[in-house]
Amino acid sequence: MRDEGLSYAAAGVDIEAYERVLERIKPLIAATHGKEVAVGVGPFAGLYALPGGGHLAASADGVGTKIKVAIAAGSHRGIGKDIVNHCVNDIATAGARPLFFLDYFATGKLDPEAFAQVVDGMTEACREAGCALLGGETAEMPGMYALGDYDLAGFIVGLVDPGAHPDPSAIRAGDAIVGLPSSGLHTNGYSLVRKVFEDVPLTKVFPELGRPLGEELLEPHRSYLEPLGKMRWKAAAHITGGGILGNLPRCLPEGLGARLQRKSWTEPPIFRLVRKRGRISDDEMLGTFNMGLGMIVVVDGKDVPPEARVIGEVVRHAGPDRVVVS
Amino acid sequence: MRDEGLSYAAAGVDIEAYERVLERIKPLIAATHGKEVAVGVGPFAGLYALPGGGHLAASADGVGTKIKVAIAAGSHRGIGKDIVNHCVNDIATAGARPLFFLDYFATGKLDPEAFAQVVDGMTEACREAGCALLGGETAEMPGMYALGDYDLAGFIVGLVDPGAHPDPSAIRAGDAIVGLPSSGLHTNGYSLVRKVFEDVPLTKVFPELGRPLGEELLEPHRSYLEPLGKMRWKAAAHITGGGILGNLPRCLPEGLGARLQRKSWTEPPIFRLVRKRGRISDDEMLGTFNMGLGMIVVVDGKDVPPEARVIGEVVRHAGPDRVVVS
Secondary structure: OEOOOOOEEEEOOOHHHHHHHHHHHHHHHHOOOOOOEEOOOOOOOEEEEOOOOOEEEEEEEEOOOHHHHHHHHOOOHHHHHHHHHHHHHHHHOOOOEEEEEEEEEEEOOOOHHHHHHHHHHHHHHHHHHOOEEEEEEEEEOEOOEOOOOEEEEEEEEEEEOOOOOOOHHHOOOOOEEEEEEOOOOOOOOHHHHHHHOOOOOOOOEOOOOOOEHHHHHOOOOOOOHHHHHHOOOOEEEEOOOOHHHHHHHHHOOOOEEEEEOHHHOOOOHHHHHHHHHHOOOHHHHHOOOOOOEEEEEEEOHHHOOOOOEEEEEEEEOOOOOOEEEO | OEOOOOOEEEEOOOHHHHHHHHHHHHHHHHOOOOOOEEOOOOOOOEEEEOOOOOEEEEEEEEOOOHHHHHHHHOOOHHHHHHHHHHHHHHHHOOOOEEEEEEEEEEEOOOOHHHHHHHHHHHHHHHHHHOOEEEEEEEEEOEOOEOOOOEEEEEEEEEEEOOOOOOOHHHOOOOOEEEEEEOOOOOOOOHHHHHHHOOOOOOOOEOOOOOOEHHHHHOOOOOOOHHHHHHOOOOEEEEOOOOHHHHHHHHHOOOOEEEEEOHHHOOOOHHHHHHHHHHOOOHHHHHOOOOOOEEEEEEEOHHHOOOOOEEEEEEEEOOOOOOEEEO
């Protein structure tokens, strides 16, 4: 959410307070940018021009309070996959293939088992993405983290071949909007989800989920590297914090919006359960969660693959809500 | 401290427990490495070969519990400089000039003033290093961080021009060891330092320091980009967690060690004060702190600049202690 081509994301932050401080720091950040920094190519990744041609795409991410669920369940491998795939997807929106990944693992006192599980998950996701785990930092900070707690940040660098990156400026009213299915909640909305299920043991099997709640909540964030690589597309939005309503507009040029048909895709059971138990409005659901669509892609009508799920179209933007769901 | 060319650092970690888990994760990490990953060039940065020639150097770092001092003092600008310069120095040991930096700022509830100060410090250090602040993540994680606490991680990517990176394999017994002065404690040993001064207000002025303790403890980590760029050198060790004894051997090839003359440099007052108040042995001081030398460089005798502080020489390694201080 540190926006405007700065690819500064914010998870669970009080948006209003954050926007005030953004106004203060934006000129400071802009003053560090030389001509190598490409802006306006989409806010999910930062782009830096290499001397020899092409761009590097980079992103920093966390996994938010999903970590708290992993700690409660004693299951950390998925968190490792989450952080890598979150990063992979961010730079994939810039058309980048990952080169390498680094992590920051901070804790009060190192739990070797939890840490090894996280690394196991990270390395598996790195291998799947063809990405090297190039380094990282492991920090013990007693007094900062409570016993058993840890935090995890990831940092990825990818390469965008010359001329290969997507072109949001080519987006026109009438272009198709395609939704790619998510594997579950991915890594966003967990502060709300943890509140909704605060009195429910992670072992409980809700009939509609068909497996323990903990397993459902810890389902790893899916990587969209492969499906994006197979399609011809103009822009893509990684549906993370802020949900569909918060992220889809970020990949659209000014003056254009999106109209989505709510019935064009099926909300997976976990979202229906969260909505029902939390008595959450449709707007809040759409502004918090991926709702079953972890990546949303803008595609020229003629390039829509036969098997794609078209969920709406680009429209001329007419009003404050740039995404209308009907 | 995630070592062996993996540039995995560990701050304040129980080294023995950590080494056991390292044995478990090393093969997992190695399995993510293709031929692009260059190892054995020094463990302070990871190196990745670019398709067009040259290498990218990358590092991930934290600032450890120095953050706790900043929070107590309500002064955060230096922490921003610390994280950038720590990263800049790590990749400088690989001969890299910084291209861009990203940060991860995590907190319970965002304190806009503290955050803006951190960004102010980061952007100043980025400008000094000719490095773009390309992005970052700001995460609010209530329940993970106590009120007012935050953690900060930094990620940097630099470029090593073809043929430009240092060559530890050229190191020979008899080479000179040059120490570059630190600005203070930099970012390491703060768990110990905070214990030593736990009953002392940060406003106290010790006569030997000549300024408030808090100011001394928060003096920003110095960048060595400029002095390293002016010298011809074979290898460099960034003196961070583990002090001189822990870091100097990391830049030396197997079979070689270092003999340092303790009287060849003056220990700055803060180190004498820590030693005295904490009744800390010389070995522990040398194995924890930079002792006034934030970067130690191996230089061919003929390349020693006239103004350089020669603190010892490379010797054939004969025993478990690869660095002998006499």
